[in-house]
Amino acid sequence: MGITKKVTALAVGLGLVTLSACGASGGDDQGGGGSKTVTLVSHNSWAASEDVVAAFEKQSGYRVKVLEDGDAGQAVNKAILTKDNPQGDVLFGVDNTLLSRALDNGLFQPYEAKGSDLILPEYRADEGKHRVTPVDTGDVCVNYDKEWFDEHGLTPPKTFDDLVEPEYKDLLVTENASTSSPGLGFLLGTAARYGDEGWQDYWKKLEANGVKVVDGWEQAYNEEFSGSAGGKKARAERPLVVSYASSPPAEVIYADPKPETAPTGVAEGTCFRQVEYAGLLSNAKNPEGGKALLDFLISKRFQDDMPLNMFVYPVREGAEVPEEFAKFGPQAKDPETMDPAKIADNRDQWVKSWTSLVLR
């Protein structure tokens, strides 16, 4: 009988724990249901100052709930899969390389956010339909380790052409274009620079010159690139990495003590411009809240706050660019760009060819 008692006690115990687990998470499960909560679906890089979000909540009367749903690609893919019954109201973080995938799948409903007319013209997209609103922009560029190039008495490369020169052999690390947003940006940059056919030849040369490919940005930047704080600790060996134009200011801002100049620089002739958009999800349960949230994302207050949180540039006219950005990592003057429609037509095929060419 003793045994039976023990088993019964165990079963009751299990039940209790289960119940308490239920109670613990039951309260905040339902996000989209109440009209007072607005849910923002985003990627893991989402960040904003608390007081800025609090100000929005106070002024609009909505409580903001953020659902960070994997990296940029995963967040978009999951949003498409759950389109009929979305997990939130607004999706933030679709960039120009994935925009067509979102639009073709009918992910967003039209809404012209208040203040759209103040968005700098070069970042606007989908004009007339207003299914997406540009929120931020940034350049994918090759970064270099200044100290390494000084020590080796070598001039850092400036352009795509330089990267295939013999003096830069075995120095560059980049990301897998099929799984990483900067990796794809770099591939598109070469395609924009060398044309639909020429980019393959360029990558053959790059490969012959010893480019290393790793899966994600974290690994490339923090483990392989000798110029980053992480890379120095890991005794990384490559002084060139595909990253962002805003990476050098980040190296300054997160350093303690702060150095006079950035330890890394940007090869200006290797940049590809990315723009990130937000949109009101087609079947949003709280469309009114979603609209208010979109207005907020391009308000001056948010646009001023954003650069130092997410390390991107604002898209709104007159928004403040932090001093460190201008000083340590100015935006490229003449980045490569590509029409989202062209990206849509070619992206999958290019990534496929790139994979067979470089990885297999």
Place this chain on the structure above:
Amino acid sequence: MAVPVAFFAVFFAYPVTAIVARGLKADGTWHPGRIGEVLAQSDVRQVLWFTTWQALVSTALTLLVALPGAYVLARFDFPGKQVLRAVVTVPFVLPTVVVGTAFMALVGRGGLLDELWGLRLDTTVWAILLAHVFFNYAVVVRTVGGLWAQLDPRQEEAARMLGASRFAAWRTVTLPALAPAVAAAALMVFLFTFTSFGVVQILGGPAFSTLEVEIYRQTAEIFDLSTAAVLTMIQFVAVGAILALHAWTVRRRETALRLVDASTTARRPRGAGQWALLGGVVATVAVLLLLPLAVLVERSFAGAGLGYYRALTHEDGGVFLVPPIEAVGNSLRYAVAATAIAVLIGGLASVALTRRDAGRLVRGFDALLMLPLGVSAVTVGFGFLIALDEPPLDLRASWILVPLAQALVGVPFVVRTMLPVLRAVDVRLREAAAVLGASPWRAWREVDLPMVRRALLIAAGFAFAVSLGEFGATVFIARPDNPTLPVAVARLLGRPGDLNYGQAMALSTILMIVCAVALLVLERLRTDRTGEF
């Protein structure tokens, strides 16, 4: 029977079918032609080829390394045997993220081998193969060793008395008896390495891709659902074939042998040869299994003492909405719920499967229950996301989704542990109880329960450990504010910086200790008749 069938239909078959159908259907019509198109691609064929050959080599290597271990644990009696048996099982229940991390700390950049000899194996196939041996050593030791311990050594002795040489006696008596168990273990290892995900993902770099990794990339990154669907179906067929073979070998093992109590067959090693064998096995375990784990622990203290552990108790606003240490609580709560579900479903299924009148259909269900072990976790995860989003099954925002997904992986372990024990219960005892007037419930409680109690607890323990370590499906459905341990480890590893890496190591160490303790408790509970794992 109805409950387990319904459970599998709703939480496995339906979501998986939904996501596969989504991939093969466009504009409302089916496109079976996609299958041929996908198969014609050269990189898909390359992935298939790599998946197969690395699984074959991994299996062969694992057998080579682990069979002496199985022999030593089965036939020798020595101090620390229980600890050794628990130690070799720890890797098996560790999440792949932790194993990948441990191996990176050993063979990766700045790893132990790098510091000592400048040797780096990351992004080579060697790291993958070694990690697979590390992972599956326990499968061979437990499956083969469990049976080996119960083979009557007197049969071999009899053959030798009749003039057979030592080798001939082994070959004609022991080997045939062991062969089905070896085959079953080999097939399990093949299954686990064929569907390998985390290890290949972390250690292989972008150049190596198994079918499972490719399904993940096609689904989550490239969003080519039709290619993913075709790959899922290929994997399904392959896994189905492996499981069918496995079921066949297991049945052969169950029927043919007369077994003895394991405690009577082991004795102290004699002579230099046997001691050397024991030493060799211990050394192998130390280098191959303990070293990576030790490196992990070392890294969790390196340079910071307890600093990384203390850091786990702070929230940092951005990455973690809650202190990472709360992941321990989340994991335990999820694992308890998952264990309850797995034991209930697996237990009911086992009882149904042992019934005398269980026909072919029911036996088929036995193999079906194993399928979740071989089906891509991302497929299940994405399937949950699109299939379970409407009333009455709107579970997407519910915490129960995670334990449900984990239970899917736990059920096979429960069934495999319970089945042999339940089959061993003599039906006549139950009938006698009934004749004496006991109700069916009373008969079960008084006859079956005491006999299967230990097996039930072991099954629960396994399901618990497996749930704790489950990563693939959980990572897709876990809420960002409620990460489990493996999810938190992966998230920390995905963040730059020394502190995050150290915290990942510390969390992995905590997880490892929880698993090890669970297993040591299980060792105390071992039944005289071992399960199939």
